[in-house]
Amino acid sequence: MTTILALGAEKQAATSLAAAYPDCTVIFASDRDILDGSDLANVRMVHATPADATKLAAAADHVVPLCPRWLCGDHTLSRVFDRLERALPDRCLPVRAHRPSSGQWIVKGDRWNRPDVPLSGDARQLADVTDPHGCGLVFQPYSKTTATIMSIGRRERAGAVHIGTVEVFQERFQRDVVLQAGETIDAPEVLGASLEVLDALDHRGFFTLNWLQTDEGLRLSSLRPIPRAVFLSFLRGGVDILRVASTVKVVASGVRFIAAPTYVSYKRLSA
Amino acid sequence: MKNVMVLSGNASAINYIKSFADDPDIRLHITDADPYCPGLYAPGVTPHVVPYARDTVRYRASLDRLLIEHAIDILIPTSDYDIEGVVHYLKDGWVPNVATFRPPFEAFAVLRHKGRLMAHLAERMPLVVPQTWIGVEEAWQWPFPIVIKPTRESGGKGVTIVRHRNDLAAAVERIRTRYDHEFLVQQFIPGNTYIVSMIYDRDGRLVISVPMRSHLTFFTWGGGGCAGEVVDEPGLVRLCAEVADAAGGWSGPINFEWRRHAETGAFYLMEANCRLNGYSYLTTMNGVCLPRIVLALLTDAPLPAVTPPARRNRNFVLGFRETLVDRWVERAG
Numbered sequence: 025m026t027t028i029l030a031l032g033a034e035k036q037a038a039t040s041l042a043a044a045y046p047d048c049t050v051i052f053a054s055d056r057d058i059l060d061g062s063d064l065a066n067v068r069m070v071h072a073t074p075a076d077a078t079k080l081a082a083a084a085d086h087v088v089p090l091c092p093r094w095l096c097g098d099h100t101l102s103r104v105f106d107r108l109e110r111a112l113p114d115r116c117l118p119v120r121a122h123r124p125s126s127g128q129w130i131v132k133g134d135r136w137n138r139p140d141v142p143l144s145g146d147a148r149q150l151a152d153v154t155d156p157h158g159c160g161l162v163f164q165p166y167s168k169t170t171a172t173i174m175s176i177g178r179r180e181r182a183g184a185v186h187i188g189t190v191e192v193f194q195e196r197f198q199r200d201v202v203l204q205a206g207e208t209i210d211a212p213e214v215l216g217a218s219l220e221v222l223d224a225l226d227h228r229g230f231f232t233l234n235w236l237q238t239d240e241g242l243r244l245s246s247l248r249p250i251p252r253a254v255f256l257s258f259l260r261g262g263v264d265i266l267r268v269a270s271t272v273k274v275v276a277s278g279v280r281f282i283a284a285p286t287y288v289s290y291k292r293l294s295a
Numbered sequence: 296m297k298n299v300m301v302l303s304g305n306a307s308a309i310n311y312i313k314s315f316a317d318d319p320d321i322r323l324h325i326t327d328a329d330p331y332c333p334g335l336y337a338p339g340v341t342p343h344v345v346p347y348a349r350d351t352v353r354y355r356a357s358l359d360r361l362l363i364e365h366a367i368d369i370l371i372p373t374s375d376y377d378i379e380g381v382v383h384y385l386k387d388g389w390v391p392n393v394a395t396f397r398p399p400f401e402a403f404a405v406l407r408h409k410g411r412l413m414a415h416l417a418e419r420m421p422l423v424v425p426q427t428w429i430g431v432e433e434a435w436q437w438p439f440p441i442v443i444k445p446t447r448e449s450g451g452k453g454v455t456i457v458r459h460r461n462d463l464a465a466a467v468e469r470i471r472t473r474y475d476h477e478f479l480v481q482q483f484i485p486g487n488t489y490i491v492s493m494i495y496d497r498d499g500r501l502v503i504s505v506p507m508r509s510h511l512t513f514f515t516w517g518g519g520g521c522a523g524e525v526v527d528e529p530g531l532v533r534l535c536a537e538v539a540d541a542a543g544g545w546s547g548p549i550n551f552e553w554r555r556h557a558e559t560g561a562f563y564l565m566e567a568n569c570r571l572n573g574y575s576y577l578t579t580m581n582g583v584c585l586p587r588i589v590l591a592l593l594t595d596a597p598l599p600a601v602t603p604p605a606r607r608n609r610n611f612v613l614g615f616r617e618t619l620v621d622r623w624v625e626r627a628g
Contacts, residue, residue, distance in 0.1 A: 036614075036615050036616075036617075039614055039616050039617070040616070040617040043616065043617065058510060058511050058522045058612050059612065060612050060613070060614030060616075061614065139514070139515045140514045140515055140516065141514070143469070145468070145469055145472065148464070148465060148468050149465055149468045149469045149472065150465065151462070151464070151465040152457070152461075152462030152463075152464075152465035152466055153465075156515075157515065193331045194329070194331045196615070198513040198514060198521070199511075199512070199513060199514055199515055199521075202615045203617075204331060204333075204615070205331030207623075253615075253617045254617065255617070256617050256618075256619060257617065257619060260619060279619065280619065280620045280621070280622070280623065281617050281618060281619050281620060282331060282333050282336050282618050282620055283333065283615035283616060283617060283618070284333050284336070284337070284615070284616050284618040285305075285309050285333055285613060285614070285615060286613070286614045286615075286616050287309075287574070287576045287577065287580060287611045287612075287613055287614075288611065288612060288614065289580070289609045289610050289611060289612075290522065290610060290611070290612045
């Protein structure tokens with residue numbers, strides 16, 4: 025039986041992955057004690073830390089990182105956006121390592137998503153922000169938006185990309201961010217811009233690009249090397265992002281999803 | 296066939312939906328202002344998108360129309376805003392032709408507002424009230440860490456834990472921007488979060504109480520629980536009943552959130568919510584179906600059997616699972 029390793033399985037995308045591939049064994053690896061998903065017949069859970077990722081990956085057919093904490097290499101927003109600001113200056117919102125003294129800013133995690141509710145405001149309102157989770161902090165201009173659109177997928181190389189564009193109607197910002205409702209859309213501008221960004225970085229592997237529709241046009245606000253909880257939707261839309269891409273294949277528009285609250289019993293992973 | 300309308304399709308409404316949606320004798324109507332709210336898409340429900348409850352005039356008109364159009368027999372508000380709307384309408388003389396709880400308005404006014412609740416209990420039950428300050432004039436004497444929270448939100452919305460005096464100005468600036476002066480400052484209580492869900496009958500008699508403890512919270516610093524278990528804490532249940540009595544009594548579902556001090560073991564009241572708690576489905580998982588008790592009380596039916604406390608051993612974790620939907624629910628009219 026095919027084995028899929030989900031690294032950082034405390035994220036919402038873990039159960040999406042398990043539900044989308046019921047004929048595969050999906051191993052939920054996490055350093056958190058309490059996980060959702062114990063009721064899913066194809067799920068096995070292991071307590072592990074990011075240091076165990078390479079060893080665990082050796083025994084899996086597919087490895088799906090769900091949180092950048094579990095990846096090697098520098099995938100920080102500061103580095104990625106530094107490159108993009110030079111390569112595609114009009115495409116992205118700037119990312120700053122230090123709190124600017126004027127204007128409205130939003131605080132983000134540099135290496136991975138900063139947990140809990142996003143904080144935004146001016147320099148005085150953000151003066152107490154610290155980094156207790158070790159994700160690193162960066163600051164981005166706070167923009168009024170009319171829409172949030174994510175490009176999610178997996179890229180092998182230029183011209184070999186599985187990708188879907190999702191209009192996000194609602195996210196919940198908790199300990200982990202939850203994709204609450206969205207719909208795959210036909211958005212040629214977003215698709216083109218996403219491929220342009222990925223090519224500029226020559227990004228390899230999974231990705232989620234967060235695009236904001238602003239008064240100044242479409243602006244990239246984030247790029248993380250992970251997928252989100254859309255595996256079922258993408259399969260419904262005709263794209264299996266676990267398969268290696270050989271061309272550019274785009275998820276069909278009109279697939280709608282919500283996040284349904286579920287309650288299941290659990291056993292502590294460390295027990 | 297009973298037509299039951301549950302106001303809001305999130306949090307505690309999920310317990311009602313899971314408890315009623317498969318019942319052939321119930322036609323379950325779910326309302327929410329958010330067309331993407333998960334409860335609207337649960338199998339077996341009739342969904343309705345309504346105006347925000349804070350838009351009181353339009354909301355009430357919409358509610359009146361739905362109650363008549365769908366011949367609703369039983370009305371159960373489950374979110375803070377819905378309850379606030381309904382309680383105010385009832386106070387203003389609203390007489391809908393439905394079975395619903397009619398809690399005392401004065402008690403609601405105390406319980407719904409953290410500042411009023413703490414002030415009300417400060418003399419009556421001082422041992423359960425964390426030190427509380429309104430305004431920041433006395434900040435020089437506060438023992439840090441302290442907690443700043445809006446007076447009328449729940450579930451951790453807008454809350455900041457301020458660990459050092461130097462961080463106070465930024466936290467106050469943020470909360471004032473969003474909530475103006477509607478916030479309070481409290482002593483930080485280290486420890487675990489406990490919730491007690493209770494149901495009072497229409498005459499104000501306590502029918503059942505179920506205490507629960509959170510194992511994991513929505514936010515890294517605390518807030519509402521997203522994993523937990525049922526516990527046996529008769530002393531805590533007694534405290535809750537005393538709080539409800541001190542507020543003027545109650546009718547319908549209510550829950551009280553507490554922190555148990557990590558060092559002293561003492562319970563401190565954090566807030567009251569005039570509804571079942573968000574993860575009250577835990578009680579249903581354990582054979583105590585609070586929505587069925589609510590329904591029985593509103594229809595004068597016999598109360599359902601419940602499992603004894605010693606057999607309430609199932610814990611829970613809340614997940615948010617990707618679920619495909621055919622079409623979005625549209626706003627009526």
